[in-house]
Amino acid sequence: MNEEIIHSRIWQEEAEPDNAFAASSCHCHGYDVYGELLGNASWIEYLFLLFRGEAPTRQQAKLLEGLAIALANPGPRDAAVHAAMCGGVGGSTSASCLTAALAVGAGASGGAREVYIAMEDWQSRGCNLEKWQTALKVKLVDDPADVWPVPEHPAGFDPYGVRCTTPVLQALTHLAGIGCGQSLIWLRDNRALLEAAAGLPLAMPGVAAAALHDLGYTPEQGEMLHLFLRLPGAAVHALEQKGYGYKKFPFFGVELENDPDPVSTSSTPIAADT
């Protein structure tokens, strides 16, 4: 029987002479991972290499590192981190906590899908203000054939924001200041006009999309990066809530709108073994 193969443009291995199932060398996009990258490349440089296939320039590495810090922990109020904490507080497996964060953080409202859509916008609109202003006024349409729900706000903007928040401004200012690509600089300089067209303030996914576009990532790559760059915060907050325990974690009240027997409207924390 012919042996089937896995094709890869990224990874090359040579087997140990005495074990076909153990690699003696691993090359990533042509670079010797354990023989040369280890000890010479930073984590961020290696991350860039994995996705782009080339080593980053100093500016690219600095931008990716800055973005990674900006995204690493959205904090416990973020829906994806909240989901991870729901895993942690109940004593769920670590992987399920991160799976929960990925599932929620994948969405088109503040998550990786929003970044994907915003990156598509960057691809089609570039730094053309008129294109952005025209497109931001167009009503978003549903595609019933898609598993993704229709976005309810323009990608990259905060649906409930009053004005651009300080962390978003700080991130934009810092990342644009690195001077890697044009999108971030243009976004910084035209933010107010874009916000006026959207009727909403810029949000972190909008900054992330511009940064990822400047780094040369495709929307698919940007979506993947956004998913896992936010996992560190989900992980530590899940572990933290596991330590605090369920009695210190909100369970919230309930208003049942179609209660067949409204004898109780209370909601008390459930027991740990329910």
Next chain:
Amino acid sequence: MSGPELLEKQVGILRTSAGAFFPGERAVFRGCNLHTTLKDLEWFELYVFGITGRRFTPQQVKVLHALWTYTSYPDARLWNNRVAALAGSARSTGTLGISAALAVSEAKIYGWAAARRASEFLFRAKAKVDEGAKLEEVVRAELKQRRGIGGYGRPIVSGDERIAPLMVLVREQGLEKGLFLNLAFEIEQILITQGWRMRMNHAAISAALAADFGMSSQEYYFFGFPAFLAGVPPCFQEAAEKPEGLLFPLPCRMLLYEGVARRSWHGANIAN
């Protein structure tokens, strides 16, 4: 009301008609007491009631159930099943492996993204035919625009072994006259006779039956979600029963590198 004001109104409270759990007292499921009003429902009936808020006839339930049964294949080579099996082989937990397999089943060339497209096309095609368009023109336009039709054709093989036994059951239950079901077969005939060589697959026939039973595309999507489930645990279990790491071991020679030639990091951009 908008912005933070709108958010403020929702702080700390769940307003819902889906249901609620009152600890130590009762549970309400879509406006019904789960332990009294709904206590005699089969789990499957509860599942579709939860999705649609409606009840289905025994004949419809039988067919809907078969849509799941007939597509539960415990073959660990299948990509979604393989996820669970690899989890078993790698000594992960059953829940992680099985839930990841179901998540992976939301795929474009099979599974729930494909099923969603099939359902949406059937609804759109029927609407156009109802408006007076010829079905052949609708099919041709779809192929021209999207280079494929959701629910027709299949990766790896062209035929679908699930359709014949399913249609036997559908006829037994007297449900073969549905408008969407007939439309689905008419589309297949057009694709075959016009030389496109795409036969109907499980996504189209199940989407058609669900539509005939009154499910929207969205309801069908949620209904279908567990369809592969029964085939998944056996894949995990068998892999977990074997010695660790024995499922699909990959020797280095099976990796075919097609990328750039070897080079030195010291000459890379980062040094500039």
